Amino acid sequence: MFDELPAYYGGKPIRESVLGYGSQSITDHEKKAVVDALDGDYITRGPTVEEFEDRVADFVGVDHAVATTSGTTALHLAGEAAGFSSGDEVITTPLTFASTAHAATYTGATPVFADIDPYRRTLDPEAVREQVTDDTEGLIPMYYGGHPPDIGAMLDIADEYDLTVIWDACHAFGGTWREEPIGAQRDMAMFSFHPVKNITTGEGGMVVTDDDELAERLRRLRSFDMNYDPEGHKDEPWYQVAEGLGYNYNFTEIQAALGLAQLDRIDEFKQRRDEIIAQYDEALEGISGVRTPPEPVESDPMYHLYAIEVSKDFGCDRKEFVNAMHAENIGVQVHYVPLHYHPYFQEEFGYERGQLPETEAVYDGLVSLPLHPEMSDTDVDDVITAVRQLAMYHQ
Numbered sequence: 001m002f003d004e005l006p007a008y009y010g011g012k013p014i015r016e017s018v019l020g021y022g023s024q025s026i027t028d029h030e031k032k033a034v035v036d037a038l039d040g041d042y043i044t045r046g047p048t049v050e051e052f053e054d055r056v057a058d059f060v061g062v063d064h065a066v067a068t069t070s071g072t073t074a075l076h077l078a079g080e081a082a083g084f085s086s087g088d089e090v091i092t093t094p095l096t097f098a099s100t101a102h103a104a105t106y107t108g109a110t111p112v113f114a115d116i117d118p119y120r121r122t123l124d125p126e127a128v129r130e131q132v133t134d135d136t137e138g139l140i141p142m143y144y145g146g147h148p149p150d151i152g153a154m155l156d157i158a159d160e161y162d163l164t165v166i167w168d169a170c171h172a173f174g175g176t177w178r179e180e181p182i183g184a185q186r187d188m189a190m191f192s193f194h195p196v197k198n199i200t201t202g203e204g205g206m207v208v209t210d211d212d213e214l215a216e217r218l219r220r221l222r223s224f225d226m227n228y229d230p231e232g233h234k235d236e237p238w239y240q241v242a243e244g245l246g247y248n249y250n251f252t253e254i255q256a257a258l259g260l261a262q263l264d265r266i267d268e269f270k271q272r273r274d275e276i277i278a279q280y281d282e283a284l285e286g287i288s289g290v291r292t293p294p295e296p297v298e299s300d301p302m303y304h305l306y307a308i309e310v311s312k313d314f315g316c317d318r319k320e321f322v323n324a325m326h327a328e329n330i331g332v333q334v335h336y337v338p339l340h341y342h343p344y345f346q347e348e349f350g351y352e353r354g355q356l357p358e359t360e361a362v363y364d365g366l367v368s369l370p371l372h373p374e375m376s377d378t379d380v381d382d383v384i385t386a387v388r389q390l391a392m393y394h395q
């Protein structure tokens, strides 16, 4: 079966067209919803945005959902609503996208990176405890690939030190923990609706919370921190005033229509992701030098990523593995270059390579294989064949 040389070493690529690691799934259902939205009275934030927020709030089981222009702006609003500011420290994971830490940095607070639990690839509770100081105000755990961090331990730490928790659940929309939807845990959680995420609105994000005051703050900040009903407004109906430094992070009717139509398909998306994961797990488990993703702990996650770790037993390093998969036209990716490797965090906060050994060891092997609901069984087989062929070549 594998007489062929991998393409990277001179053989013919397994695929003619490139398979991306992630992709949206858009049908006529979504297209019609978007076109209908364009016929509405509003195309910026209006009743469809409220409907989408209500549907997400119901789905997650919380009182409030506040839609924003992206996951990044959702994090920004959450950090500001939490009241983070200069001099505060906010603990988060280094194995994430830069925006996670920006819930702190945008507010002037300092992001403090705690090392990860290498099994879950999420914050290690003990490492978090070691980073708590008198200046610690917040905690931002992140769901790597959709896999929950140790939620119970994070909540215990937050209680013990009176920290505001913002869950970066960008990868985790649609999953549950202890049969409770992910995002329902205090104080705020946020999602991204970028095209590769579990549902998409093109760009978009959402903060969810049960806290009335936080929700009010989030809504005000999203829209210029404008008081639309100040004293005097009744007599002078044009009178509206900015009471602070707000933003225009308004979500549109067009995005909301797309989001509602995607929500209708969430069970289908989860089912297909689960099927692909089961096929990968079965096919890859026995390959030496490949670690498959962790088993769910007390949860039924909706996985965004299928990230394996390639170790030296595989016979080639991660760089060669990635380039060899690309040569087969399989668009694997690495999530993520740890935040303490980035010049911004090094120059602003003095981080250096070598400071977070568990994160660095995991990072060295990480490769995300393609995972999205539009993948056919042939696409899945192509990925599996490419990994097996590469393993045979090296082992």
Ligand SMILES: Cc1ncc(COP(=O)(O)O)c(C=O)c1O
Pocket (backbone or CB within 6 Å): 070, 071, 072, 073, 096, 097, 099, 100, 142, 168, 170, 171, 192, 193, 194, 203, 204, 205
């Ligand atoms: C963990 C995590 N947090 C935040 C973001 C930012 O989301 P967005 O791209 O919607 O701004 C991303 C996006 O890739 C992410 O993966």
